[in-house]
Every structure is written in C-alpha cells, then in structure tokens.
Amino acid sequence: MTIAVGDRIRESLLVTEGVTVKENEDIEKGEVIYNDGAGFLVAPNTVYESKLYVAMEAHTYADESRHVIRAGLFGCIAVQKCADAAIYEGDLVMICSTPGEVTLYVKGDAPTGSSSTYYTTAIEAGIQAAIDEYEIVLGTCAKDATQGATLVHVWVGVK
Numbered sequence: 418m419t420i421a422v423g424d425r426i427r428e429s430l431l432v433t434e435g436v437t438v439k440e441n442e443d444i445e446k447g448e449v450i451y452n453d454g455a456g457f458l459v460a461p462n463t464v465y466e467s468k469l470y471v472a473m474e475a476h477t478y479a480d481e482s483r484h485v486i487r488a489g490l491f492g493c494i495a496v497q498k499c500a501d502a503a504i505y506e507g508d509l510v511m512i513c514s515t516p517g518e519v520t521l522y523v524k525g526d527a528p529t530g531s532s533s534t535y536y537t538t539a540i541e542a543g544i545q546a547a548i549d550e551y552e553i554v555l556g557t558c559a560k561d562a563t564q565g566a567t568l569v570h571v572w573v574g575v576k
Contacts, residue, residue: 422447422568423473424495426559431492432574438476438484446475447497447568448517449555450488457488459517465552469512471496471573491574493559498569504562510571512553519569525550 423446425431438444439456451460451467460469470488478484498504499513502521509522525547528540554576562569 420495420568420570422495422497423471423475425473425489426493426495426570431489431494433473433487433489433492435485436470436488438478438486440484441478442476443478444472444476444486445497445517446472447495448472449496449512449519450517456484457486460512460553461516462512462514462553464512465549469553469555469573471555471571489573492572494571494573495568496555496571496573498562498566500565500567503564504558504569506558506561508558509554509576510556510558510569511550512555519555519571522554523550 436457439458442458444450449460450457450470450472451464470490471494473489474486476486497518499515499518499520504510504521510519511522513520527547528543556571556573557575559570559572
C-alpha cells in the first residue's frame with residue numbers, strides 16, 4: 418500500500434475532527450495546521466500557544482463552497498516533511514521554516530551570561546525563545562525518513 422501525506426498510517430488511536438478553514442486560506446493534505454481564532458490555516462514555526470493538527474484533506478478556498486475539512490489531532494499520520502534532515506523512529510518532529518512542514522526537533526539553546534553580565538531583556542528573550550522551541554513539536558517519528566524524503570510518519574500528539 419502506498420502512503421501519501423495526510424494518510425492515516427494506523428486506524429487505531431486515530432482522533433480526527435472537522436475544522437473550519439480560515440477565509441481565503443488554502444491547505445494541502447498532510448500540512449500542519451492550527452486555529453488562529455478566525456479559522457484553521459497552515460502553521461508557521463512561530464505558533465507557540467496553539468494545538469497543532471494535520472490536514473487530512475486538501476482545501477482550495479476559492480474552489481470550495483464547504484469550508485470544513487477533516488484534521489487529525491492524535492494518531493499516526495503521514496505529514497509533509499522538509500527535505501533538510503533525516504528523522505529516525507523515536508525522534509521528535511517540529512514545524513520547520515517552511516510553514517506546514519516538519520523537521521527534526523532541535524532543542525532551543527538558552528543564552529549564557531558571564532559572571533559580570535546581569536540578567537537583561539536580551540537574555541530573557543533568548544531564554545524564552547529556547548523554551549518556545551518545544552511548543553512547535555508536533556509529535557514523535559513513527560518510521561525512519563531520509564533527508565530527502567518529503568513525508569514522514571508521525572505519532573501526532575505524542576511528545
């Protein structure tokens with residue numbers, strides 16, 4: 418069986434729901450999406466306080482009259498992947514610089530100060546940015562994916 422992005426890998430434990438697409442937004446099957454309060458759209462890597470979902474249907478806003486699509490919020494789903502790094506089973510995946518796609522999770526790096534450096538707003542911002550990196554983790558890789566692969570099997574919601 419050939420697996421495409423947005424396909425469910427395992428039926429068991431799969432949780433999906435209908436979500437409303439934000440006005441004038443297009444979504445590809447297998448993209449990571451979130452709700453910005455006005456509807457669902459593709460998630461950039463700066464979404465830190467929102468539940469992440471995976472689009473299980475494509476949606477072109479201009480061509481559709483119904484703007485509800487099925488989205489996965491928990492379970493094993495094929496997700497669009499950046500071709501920048503290999504990801505191995507058990508690795509965490511996070512949203513990459515391409516909105517809606519994932520890459521290997523890289524832990525944030527908090528800045529350090531010397532013994533003569535006081536806690537500054539720059540240090541505080543750096544620490545917060547390091548903490549925020551964990552907030553864009555989608556889940557755990559379920560099957561190895563090579564560097565050039567464009568999809569990866571992810572246990573969405575499992576961190």
